[in-house]
Amino acid sequence: MASGSKLRARLAPYLFVAPNVLFFTTFVAVPAVYGFWLSLFTTSPYRPTRFVGLGNFEALAHDDLFWRAVRNTVTFVVGDVALVVALAVAIGMLLNRSVRGRGFFRSAFFYPVLLSPVVVAIAWQWILNNRFGALNNALRWLGMRPVPWLLDASWAMTWVILVHTWATVGFFALIVLAGLQSIPPVLYEAASVDGATPLRRARHITLPLLAPSVLTVLILSLIHAFEIFDYVYVMTGGGPGFATLMMVQYIYRAGFELDQFGLAAAGSLVLFVIILALTALQFVMGRLVEAV
C-alpha cells in the first residue's frame, strides 16, 4: 500500500508532463526533423518524389524570386526594426513619466497589438484605398494629387513597414516600460544629491540599466520581422508584382500554391537558420550585457 503510493508519486510527474511532451513532439519536433528530410527531395504533383540531395538549395540559389523575397524581407526588417526600437524606447520613456492621462496613452499604444493581422490589414487598406481612402481624400482636400499607395512598389513597402510598426510597437514599448520601472528610484535620488546633471544620470543610470530591455526589444523585433507574413499577405498579397513578397510568403507559395514541398522546405530551413542565429545572438549578448 505504502510502496504503491510511493511508486505513483514517482510516476506522477511523468504522467503530468506526458500530454504536453506528446504535443510538442508530434507538432514541433517531428515536423522540424521531417523538414530537414523533406528538403532533400523534389516533390511535385507532376513527377514522382525523387532524392536530390542539396538540389533544392541550388534551385533556391538560382531562383530570382527567392532572392527577391530575401531582399524584400531584409528591406522590411531593417526599416521595421529601426522604427520599432526607436519608437518603443521613446514611447516607453513617455509612459514612464507621471503625466496626466498616462493610462489612456498606454491603452492607445497597446490596443493595436490586440487586433488580428487581418483586421489591421483591412483597416489600413480602407484608409489607403486608391479612390475612397481617407488619406487620398485628405490629399485632395489639400489640393494635392492622390497617390496609389499600395499600387506603387516603393510606397507599398513603406506602408507595410509603417503599418506593421503601428500594430506592434505597443508591445515592445511595454517591455521598455517594464525595464524602466525596474530601475530603483533611489539611484536617481542619490545621483541628484551628488549633483549629477540629467544628462549624466541618463548616461550612467538609465542607459546601462535599460540596455537589457532594449536588447530584448531589438532581438525580438528582429525575429518577429523575419517571420512577417499575415499583415503583408492580406494588405498587398505580396504585390504590386512581387514588390512586397516576403520569405514566408515565398515558402507558402512554393508549398501550397505550386505544390513544391521540397523547395518550400529548403526555403524554410534558410529562414530557420536566420531565426536560430538571432536567438543564439540574444543568448550571447544577454550574457555580455549582464557581465558589464
Next chain:
Amino acid sequence: MFGPVLWVVVSSFKVPSELYRVPATFLPEQWVFSNYTDALRQFPFVRYLANSVFVTLAATAVTLAINSMAAFALSKYRFPGRDFLFLFMLSTLMVPLQVIMIPIYLVVARLGMIDTLWGIVIPPAATPTGVFLLRQYMLTIPDELLDAARIDGAGEWRIYRQIMLPLTRPALAVLAIFSIMWRWNDYLWPLIVISSDRNFTLQLGLARFQGQLVTDWNYVLAMTVLSILPITLVFAFLQRYLVSGIATTGLKG
C-alpha cells in the same frame, strides 16, 4: 493610435452611396445598421463566428489543461530528466510555425485533421509560453502545502486539482486571456489547414471577402467591426492582466 479603427467603425455606419462618395464625409450623415444586417443575411458570417468561438474555446481549454499539468510537474517534482524536458519545451519557442509549416501540414494531414476545426485547435495547443508562465507562478507556491496534503493522504492528481489549480488561478487567467487572443486572431495556421468554406474562421472569412476583385467595403467594414468587438471588450476590462502578463514573461506568443 485608435484612429484607423475609429475610422473603420464610423465608415461601417454609412450607406454605400455615402461610403463611396468623394470627397468623403467625416461622420455619417445618417447612421444606418443596414451594412450589418445585410452582411449577416448575405454571408455565412454567423457560421464563421461559431467556428471561431468553438476553436478559441476548445483550444484555450486544451492549452490550460495540458500546460498546467506540465508546469505542475516541472515546478513541484524532482525527477530524472526534468531539466531536459523543461529545456525541450522552451526550445520549441525557437521553431515558429513559419519555419515548419510545410512538414507540420504533412503531419497533420497524416493524422486526418486537414480541413477540420480540430486541425486548427490541436497542433498549436501546447504552448511553451504557457508552460513557462505557469511554472514561474507555481514555483512561488510553498511546497509545505503539498506535503501537508500528502500527509493527509491526498493523491497526486487530487493535489493538482484541488490545491494547485485554485492557487494558480491568477496565472491561469493571464494565460487564458492570451490564448483567447492568439486563437481568435490566428490567420496563418487556419489558412493552411482549412479549405472548405463551411470550416472558415472569422479571420479567413474577412480576408477572403476583402481579397475579392470588387470588394464590398460596406460589408467588409461591418464584419470587421463585429470581429473586433470581443477583443475590444477583453481589452477594456482585462487590460491590466495582459500588461502584467507581458511584463512578467516578455512574451507575446
